[in-house]
Amino acid sequence: MKSASAGVNRGDSNELQSTASQAAGVFRSIAARRARPELRNAIVVTAANIAYSHHIENFCCWMSRLGFRALLFSLDPEMHKYALAMTTKDRTVDEPLLYSYLWGTNIKKVAEWRTPAFHAITTAKLEVVLSLLRWQYDVLFVDADVALIRDPFPYLMWKNVDMAYSVNQICPHSDTFDVWKELRADEGNTGFYFIRSTSSTIRLYDLTIEEAKRYPNLDEQTIFWTFAKEEARLQARGAPPVVDLGYCHDFEFSGFVRSRRRKGEEQITIPYLDVKSHRFKTETSAHLLNNGLFSRYTHTKSTNHTGEIVVCPLDGCVFSVGALRGVSYRMLEDGLKLRGEMSAAIHANFMKGSVSKTAALKRHGLWLHAQDINGTKSCIPYKEKSYREVQMKL
Numbered sequence: 166m167k168s169a170s171a172g173v174n175r176g177d178s179n180e181l182q183s184t185a186s187q188a189a190g191v192f193r194s195i196a197a198r199r200a201r202p203e204l205r206n207a208i209v210v211t212a213a214n215i216a217y218s219h220h221i222e223n224f225c226c227w228m229s230r231l232g233f234r235a236l237l238f239s240l241d242p243e244m245h246k247y248a249l250a251m252t253t254k255d256r257t258v259d260e261p262l263l264y265s266y267l268w269g270t271n272i273k274k275v276a277e278w279r280t281p282a283f284h285a286i287t288t289a290k291l292e293v294v295l296s297l298l299r300w301q302y303d304v305l306f307v308d309a310d311v312a313l314i315r316d317p318f319p320y321l322m323w324k325n326v327d328m329a330y331s332v333n334q335i336c337p338h339s340d341t342f343d344v345w346k347e348l349r350a351d352e353g354n355t356g357f358y359f360i361r362s363t364s365s366t367i368r369l370y371d372l373t374i375e376e377a378k379r380y381p382n383l384d385e386q387t388i389f390w391t392f393a394k395e396e397a398r399l400q401a402r403g404a405p406p407v408v409d410l411g412y413c414h415d416f417e418f419s420g421f422v423r424s425r426r427r428k429g430e431e432q433i434t435i436p437y438l439d440v441k442s443h444r445f446k447t448e449t450s451a452h453l454l455n456n457g458l459f460s461r462y463t464h465t466k467s468t469n470h471t472g473e474i475v476v477c478p479l480d481g482c483v484f485s486v487g488a489l490r491g492v493s494y495r496m497l498e499d500g501l502k503l504r505g506e507m508s509a510a511i512h513a514n515f516m517k518g519s520v521s522k523t524a525a526l527k528r529h530g531l532w533l534h535a536q537d538i539n540g541t542k543s544c545i546p547y548k549e550k551s552y553r554e555v556q557m558k559l
Contacts, residue, residue, distance in 0.1 A: 181266055182300055188236035188264045189302060191318070197232055203322060206362075207303040209235040212268070212290050215243040217519055219534065220309040223526065225251065225263055226533035226544035227313045234260065235307075238268040238293040240286060268293055287385035288377045290355065295370040298362040308356035310513040310522045312531040314549060317509045320479060321359040324415035327366055328476040330358035331512065335493045336482040336500035353478065354486050355386040356512050365405045365474045369393065372404050405473050413477035483508060487515035489525035498550075507549065 188208050190198040198205065209228070213221050221237060221244075228235050239245035248265035268289060294304050305321065307313060321329045330353040360366055376392050377385060392398065393407045400406065410416060482500035487493060488511060501508065511531060513522040526532040533544045 181296060184264050184266045185236060185297055185300055185302055187261075188234055191234070191305075192232055193234045193260050193262060194232060201318075204318060206301060207305060207318075208297060209233055209305045209307060210238065210293065210297065211235055211307050211309050212238040212240055212286075212293055213244060213309045214240040214286065215247060217309050218244060218247050219523065220519065221248065221263075222251070222542065223532055223534040224307070224309045224311070224313075227311075229262055229544060230533070230547065231313065231316055233313075234262050234264070236297075237263055237265045238289070239265050240268060240289060242267060287355075288374065291370060291374050291377065291385050291389065294360065295367065295374065298360070298367050298370060301362045303359070303361045305359045306355070306357070307510075308512065308514070310526070311357055312511045312513070312526060313509075314511065314547070315507065315509040317359075317484070320413065320483065320509060323413050323477065324417075325475055326361075326410065326413065326416055326477055327363060327474045328358060328360045329413050329479055330354065330476060331356065331484045331486050331510070332478045332481050333486055334481040335487055336485055336497040352386065352390045353476075354512070354514070355389060356486070356514055357479075357484060357510055363474075368404045369399075369407070369474060372399070372402055407474045407476055410475060410477040413479065416475055480504070480506075482506060484510045484512075486512045489513050489529055489531075490515060494529060501550075 185208060189206060190201075191204045191207050191209055192198045192201065211221070211224060224235070237244075237248050239248055245265050245267040248263060252261045252263055252265065290306070294306055297304050305317070323329065333352045333354050373385075373389050373392050377383075377388050380388055396406045482497060482504060483506055485497050485508060488497040497508070497511075511529075513525050513531075516522050516525060523532065530547070533547055534542070535545050536542045
C-alpha cells in the first residue's frame with residue numbers, strides 16, 4: 166500500500182482495480198451475473214471504520230439474503246483486518262460476499278455530525294465513488310446502516326438517467342419532492358444512490374471534492390447538493406448542469422425535465438404521480454404548481470443534448486430515509502399501504518451514533534446479524550412485509 170499525505174493511506178490503484186473487478190457484477194453466483202448482463206460493470210459499495218464493524222456484519226446479512234456481493238472501503242486498518250477475517254470465514258459459496266479495500270482515514274471512532282472527523286469520513290465516501298467511476302464502473306453506494314430488503318436495481322436503471330438518489334423525506338403522501346428547493350428538507354441523500362460512470366459524472370465528483378476542501382465542517386451531502394444546484398458555478402468550472410426528472414423514468418433527450426421556473430416561460434403539460442390511484446397522470450404545470458404538487462419549480466426546461474447530468478429522486482417510501490424514529494415508521498407503513506408497495510431499502514439515519522442506529526434497526530426487525538454465547542455468527546431470517554394486497558382506500 167502506498168501512503169498519501171496527512172498520514173492517510175489511499176492504497177494502490179492497481180490493487181483497487183483488481184479488487185473492484187472481483188466485486189463487479191453485483192451477484193455472487195455466475196448464473197445470476199449471466200442473467201443480469203446490464204449489471205456487469207456495476208458494484209455495490211459501502212464504507213465504514215472499525216466503529217461500525219457490527220453494522221458491516223448486518224449489512225453482509227442483507228447482501229447474503231439477496232445473493233449480492235459488495236466492495237467495502239475500509240476507512241482504517243483495523244476495519245480492513247476485520248473485514249478480511251470475515252471473508253476468510255465465509256465459506257458458503259466459492260466467491261466471497263465482501264471484498265475489502267483499505268482507504269484509510271485513520272479515524273477509528275464514531276464521528277460527531279459536522280465535525281472535522283465527520284467531514285473527513287464523508288468526503289472519503291465521495292472519493293471512493295470517484296475512484297470507481299474513473300475505472301468505468303457504475304456504483305450503487307449504500308451506507309452500512311441501510312437495510313437493503315429487495316433488489317433495488319429495477320428502480321435504479323433508466324434510459325439516459327445518470328443518477329437515481331434517495332431523498333431526505335419521511336415517506337411523503339404526495340409527490341412534493343423537489344431537489345431544487347432551497348429548503349434542506351428536500352435535499353438528496355448520499356447514503357443510498359446509484360450513479361453511472363460518464364465523463365460528466367466524473368467531472369462533477371472531481372469538482373465536488375475540490376469544493377469540499379473549502380468547508381471542513383460540513384458533510385459531503387450538503388456540499389454535493391449545494392454545488393450541484395448552482396448551475397452558473399458548474400458551468401464556470403467546466404462541469405455540465407444537473408437536471409432533475411422529478412420522478413424516475415426512461416428519458417429521451419428531447420423531453421422536459423424539472424428545473425427552475427423562470428418568469429415568462431410557457432406552461433406545459435407534464436406527467437406526475439397520483440398516489441391515490443398509484444398511476445401517472447398528466448396536467449398543466451400551472452395546475453400542479455397551484456395545487457402544491459410541485460411547490461416551487463416545475464418541468465419547464467428542454468433538454469436536447471447528452472452533456473447534462475440527468476438525475477431523478479427515488480420514491481420516499483420504497484426507499485425510506487429517517488423512518489425509524491418515533492412515529493415516522495407508522496408514516497412509512499401508511500405510505501406503503503397507500504401505494505400498495507413494499508420497502509426496498511430502509512435507512513437508519515437522522516440518528517446520532519452507532520448504538521442508536523443499532524437499537525432502531527433491532528426494534529423494527531431489521532437487524533439480522535446474530536451471535537451466540539460461543540461466538541458463532543449467523544444471519545436470522547427476515548419476514549418481508551408486503552402492502553400490495555392491502556392498498557388503502559382514501
